[in-house]
Amino acid sequence: MNSLKNCPAPAKLNLFLHVNGRRADGYHLLQTVFQLIDHGDTLHFDLRDDDRIRRVTDLPGVPEESDLIIRAARLLQAEVLRRQGALPRGVDIAIDKVLPMGGGLGGGSSDAATTLMALNYLWQAGLSKEELMALGLPLGADIPFFIFGETAFAEGVGEAMRPVRAPDCWYVVIEPGVAVPTAAIFCSEHLTRDTPVVIITDFSSHLEKQNGFKGFGKNDLQQVATKLFPPVAEAIEWLGAYGDARMTGSGACVFCAVATEEEADAVLAKVPARWKSWKAKALDRHPIIAKL
Ligand SMILES: C[C@](O)(CO)[C@H](O)COP(=O)(O)OP(=O)(O)OC[C@H]1O[C@@H](n2ccc(N)nc2=O)[C@H](O)[C@@H]1O
Numbered sequence: 001m002n003s004l005k006n007c008p009a010p011a012k013l014n015l016f017l018h019v020n021g022r023r024a025d026g027y028h029l030l031q032t033v034f035q036l037i038d039h040g041d042t043l044h045f046d047l048r049d050d051d052r053i054r055r056v057t058d059l060p061g062v063p064e065e066s067d068l069i070i071r072a073a074r075l076l077q078a079e080v081l082r083r084q085g086a087l088p089r090g091v092d093i094a095i096d097k098v099l100p101m102g103g104g105l106g107g108g109s110s111d112a113a114t115t116l117m118a119l120n121y122l123w124q125a126g127l128s129k130e131e132l133m134a135l136g137l138p139l140g141a142d143i144p145f146f147i148f149g150e151t152a153f154a155e156g157v158g159e160a161m162r163p164v165r166a167p168d169c170w171y172v173v174i175e176p177g178v179a180v181p182t183a184a185i186f187c188s189e190h191l192t193r194d195t196p197v198v199i200i201t202d203f204s205s206h207l208e209k210q211n212g213f214k215g216f217g218k219n220d221l222q223q224v225a226t227k228l229f230p231p232v233a234e235a236i237e238w239l240g241a242y243g244d245a246r247m248t249g250s251g252a253c254v255f256c257a258v259a260t261e262e263e264a265d266a267v268l269a270k271v272p273a274r275w276k277s278w279k280a281k282a283l284d285r286h287p288i289i290a291k292l
């Protein structure tokens, strides 16, 4: 096979995100539930006759050399060389970018994860899921989750995961129009880092019941992000009239769960024109799995 077209790189929502501590290296210990949703970027891969890895779509603000897609592809290419003694063929990678950067939707990580999974298949590299997850982690904390590929409860710095059942619902998402730099939120002196560790049965039973779509726990990064970026606070306040609105990841996007697509449409119809907004359905599994 010489190409793989229309490979999905879906967004994630952090249904809650607790900061439980900080490691000696500065990284934070988290507990979170990652939910995949059916809204995201799309990538296309065409193998080349030489060994060059190229991005063939311009991505304003992201030079090709620092793009997580290119860095992920190079990492896997080097790993194949190490294992098989020969460089695999190069590849042209095109991207239809939909997810906002600095949105807390994991866009860059999802693009990188899709790249690792698609090239592992195209190059017949033979890495296991666990090996791909470990390869991706140094590039971005959310990459292992996207390769894990199903709704997950994650601990540690986000890399220790187990599957969890979450409601089959819809989400309304608002993009407040600002890009939040993840590192600045984690560095803040105002960030609380002492939320008690929760026991898994607490929230899995809660998630299954989803009492009136009131979410479990909270997002500990929200307090810092809303202070630094007032549009995030405004979007949470506005969406809060329709449900338990909260931020995903380190922001800026804000979401709330609703039971049906019709309910999502009714909320979307009222969102002020200054914000971009959309609906998405919860996904149990990563949609690329069906293609590989
Ligand atoms: C907050 C989440 O979105 C939750 O899903 C992710 O953990 C963030 O993932 P990400 O954007 O891929 O973040 P990375 O590029 O890995 O890290 C950016 C910066 O955030 C901080 N960081 C990130 C993850 C973590 N567990 N602790 C941290 O302190 C570090 O300063 C790091 O340099």
Ligand SMILES: Nc1ncnc2c1ncn2[C@@H]1O[C@H](COP(=O)(O)OP(=O)(O)OP(=O)(O)O)[C@@H](O)[C@H]1O
Pocket: 061, 062, 066, 067, 068, 069, 099, 100, 101, 102, 103, 104, 105, 106, 107, 108, 109, 111, 112, 142, 180, 182, 249, 250, 251, 252
């Ligand atoms: N393919 C890519 N797509 C988006 N951003 C990229 C990509 N490659 C590198 N980046 C860099 O990563 C930064 C974070 O982008 P991303 O879309 O992953 O943010 P995010 O959704 O806030 O992530 P998270 O939820 O993991 O915190 C961007 O500002 C950009 O500089």
